[in-house]
Amino acid sequence: MQTLQTCTPARLCYLHLASKEPQRQIDFYRRMLDMGCLAQPDGSWILSGPQRAMLVSPADHSGLLAAAYDLGDQARLGELRARLIENGCAVEDIDSPLLEPCAFLIRDPQGRQTIFGVSRTDSSADRPGMPGRLQHVVFQTTELEAMIDFYVNTVGYTVSDNVVDEQTGQLMVCFLRSDDEHHSLAFFRGSKNEWDHHCYETNEWNDIRDWGDRFAKERITIFFGPGRHGPGNNLFFMVVDADRNRLEFSAELEMTDAARQPGVWPQEEYTLNSWGRAWIRS
Known part of the structure; x- marks a missing residue:
């Protein structure tokens, strides 16, 4: 059986969070997890630190909007997309400031969103901070x-x-x-x-x-x-x-x-x- 592990290994690379008080949340991750902050045109923020990243979007609720996985290269990403479609899974194209073009998301039967893509060059890898x-x-x-x-x-x-x-x-x-x-x-x-x-x-x-x-x-x-x-x-x-x-x-x-x-x-x-x-x- 083809699996992620054997054919298209995927590693969690960022989370997309909703927050009712985004500035307080951003301040927490900047202070406690050594993450830098970059405002985005749509009103969200990119937070990034050593081997960790997230998007934070203002919302009327707080919690997780999506979890994103890095496939490492476009060939693996394309192979996974084809396999998901063959398995009857709907895929939706998505633009993410943290991923290269061709990223997509899927939804599980309860509506959770998982994003698959290829991480953009990680400039945060050299950012000073505690390992995590x-x-x-x-x-x-x-x-x-x-x-x-x-x-x-x-x-x-x-x-x-x-x-x-x-x-x-x-x-x-x-x-x-x-x-x-x-x-x-x-x-x-x-x-x-x-x-x-x-x-x-x-x-x-x-x-x-x-x-x-x-x-x-x-x-x-x-x-x-x-x-x-x-x-x-x-x-x-x-x-x-x-x-x-x-x-x-x-x-x-x-x-x-x-x-x-x-x-x-x-x-x-x-x-x-x-x-x-x-x-x-x-």
């Missing part, structure tokens, strides 16, 4: 099986690990990869359909410490972690931004061979945090 590459995005959904079917069988993500309720046998969480990293996308079964969090991958444990110290100086409290996830085996902690969106900082995320079979984990606190208490979605 934008790495994954996670959602809660009321229709977990339908979402996994779409992202695996239509788009081409690969299941890395499943979390299962041992009493009912019901799937509760699914971690999906688009390249060799354990996951760039995940879904939790929940009572709402909403953006759960996004994550920045650091280089090592000491980076987790340094990010924690940075937030502590601003009196921004960690609400989950520090700890270690079972699926992915990564160190982590989570905080919230100015709009109360949740963001994670991670280190040592597992690299996953294409031939590896999906793992199965029990739905329990130890799975989500082997060091202690966990945030269990409901």
